[in-house]
């Protein structure tokens with residue numbers, strides 16, 4: 001059995017299990033690192049199951065560089081008290097088991113690749129459109145880290161200020177994709193939250209336009225076999241066809257693949273694991289931590 005932690009800025013989801021069928025979870029509020037981590041440790045210790053490894057998908061920024069003195073830390077978060085917090089190390093020390101650690105969105109991508117809408121694929125993308133915009137990529141069955149980890153929400157996209165004068169809300173870039181199209185950006189632009197914005201409001205066409213620009217960029221660079229769109233804003237189902245149509249228009253049949261043309265409905269999809277992508281991804285991280293090395297999500301492909 002494995003332990004799973006989806007560490008968010010407002011709540012931690014803790015889980016015990018070995019697959020989606022037997023995972024049991026609880027939620028605890030994110031308070032101070034000391035008490036939140038102690039509560040998580042107690043949950044795993046008090047379980048009747050023997051936990052062999054723990055996986056953590058965490059809010060960030062986090063240090064994922066192997067060998068770094070602050071590997072496994074939450075580093076420079078504005079969240080009170082959590083700056084420089086050794087999350088992975090504290091859990092590993094308290095429980096004495098291998099710990100797999102990654103960003104929340106990388107964990108969600110892995111969860112979807114392992115058991116959800118990306119199952120059986122070697123290359124897929126998970127994007128969350130919520131408080132922020134973030135993306136995790138599975139490439140050849142492995143989570144893409146690169147130098148640090150991708151920051152897909154902060155790409156610069158065309159922004160026509162004559163038709164959309166909204167300056168964007170990213171504190172670093174203003175009108176990067178996250179600055180223009182995250183949930184809080186929608187609220188700031190229209191004065192109405194994405195939950196409450198009417199389906200026929202012009203804001204949705206603009207939202208789909210910006211998200212499709214992001215998708216086209218990621219598709220051209222990473223060539224994923226499927227894109228999974230999660231997060232609060234994507235709870236509005238009417239957004240999917242708007243994005244698919246806009247994506248089609250932007251890519252203009254340039255890439256010759258069924259998935260990107262007639263098959264688009266099965267290419268840009270909702271998470272297969274609903275709201276459990278993150279915690280199940282943490283479970284998959286535990287599974288990989290026990291195996292010490294990353295395994296491919298494709299059982300036929302040995303990397």
Ligand code: ADP
Pocket residue numbers: 008128129130131132182183184193194195196230231232233234235236
């Ligand atoms: P987080 O990104 O903090 O993990 P969410 O993915 O729920 O959490 O994102 C929160 C954002 O998503 C908010 O800006 C909110 O307005 C928006 N949101 C949440 N639920 C919905 C919904 N059902 N429909 C549209 N927007 C939503």
Ligand code: ZN
Pocket residue numbers: 153154170171172173174176177178179
């Ligand atoms: Zn930005």
